[in-house]
Amino acid sequence: WRAMDSPEIPPSDRREERPPASLPLPAAFLEFLGENGLDPALYSKADTIPRYIRLKPGMESSVVTEIESELKCDLMRVSWLPDFYAIPPEIQIAGSKAYQQGKIYGIDAASGAAILALDVQSGDHVLDLCAAPGAKLCMLADMLGSSGSLTGVDVAKHRLAACRTMLQKYSLGDRSRLFVADGTSFSILPVNSNLGSMEAFVGIEDNGSIFSEWTSKRSWKDRQKSKKAKAAGSPHLPSTSEPELIYYGKDSGLVGLQKRYVLHPSTDAAACTSGYDKVLVDAECTHDGSIKHIQKFEFWGWKTLDRRVLNVERTGNLLHLQLGLLTNGFKLLKTGGSLVYSTCSLTVAQNENVVQQFLSKHPSAELLKINPADSWPCRSGGIQKTLRFDPATSQTSGLFVAKFVKLCV
């Protein structure tokens, strides 16, 4: 797999003579970095990047002192990101009471910035097209507040089930619904509150065709369906192209509605008027910018990295997948709505090139300046208005962020 030509490679991504990384990076990964103009020395910084946590909004400030004494470290407030704190990288939060009681969750500061870039307002209908394992989904739900809706989609059912657990743990599920589906073809629009009250869509008899309150107990029909899906092949991919709803909250707007109305695929024209206000496409990628993730392969085995990350077939398909996810996410956006595309890859191929290809085919898409970024510790991407976070510049994981608006054409 070769990186595509790029108009401009950000200067700090160019290869330079620098001290070698302390990690024993395997030859295939070094070759991947070389092909993409990335500096292996980045991977020696894994132990210097803080771990970030987000305090659930609304917690009293005394909670910070409580958590500090429990974790036995200072919580350093991240000045440019509300509710975010940095802690030393070696501190584990999973065993702490604060984590178990749903007061904090782990999320990188760059990920927090991507969510702020989306500028979610109360009342928005928000779609997260690659939602699992769910840290960004939780932050989106928090930003939404007490009106609007959140739809999470992921192709991997077991990973999306983890999102459901997170939403429930942090009491953020009421306005949410979760679909196992392919994000490149998902076409279900938000439940529009005006339509919800129309007689045609509201169920009269509860004969199984109407959404009643969500329960974790599955019906006989559903159990048969997943048995069939399991027998048919991969447990990760839906066996049909039909999205599977695995969770909806009591205020998600579904309760009382006819299933066929809610699960009805939309047209492009309908999306322009009744689509999502905000869409996040945090696309599947090679994860090479997630320095801590790459570090884990030292224990998992470098062969696993070859198979999971660098496999030519997989990486080649990835570019197609990323463009497909961005294209479909944009299709589901209402006119005037905005979309954030992000990846945790540092390559130009999976970021600027995908953005360029997408813009060349979509005259109704325009890049938007991310205003709060003026005070963020990041740099410009290779295309104006796009952003790049990386360990050296930002003290965070690597993240590319681009924001688009859907124009009326």
Ligand SMILES: C[S@@+](CC[C@H](N)C(=O)[O-])C[C@H]1O[C@@H](n2cnc3c(N)ncnc32)[C@H](O)[C@@H]1O
């Ligand atoms: C970078 S991760 C998303 C991380 C997530 N946004 C978060 O903050 O926790 C990418 C996700 O995309 C999912 N994915 C891969 N192909 C997909 C597809 N065709 N449609 C939807 N999701 C897909 C993967 O299962 C994975 O969970």
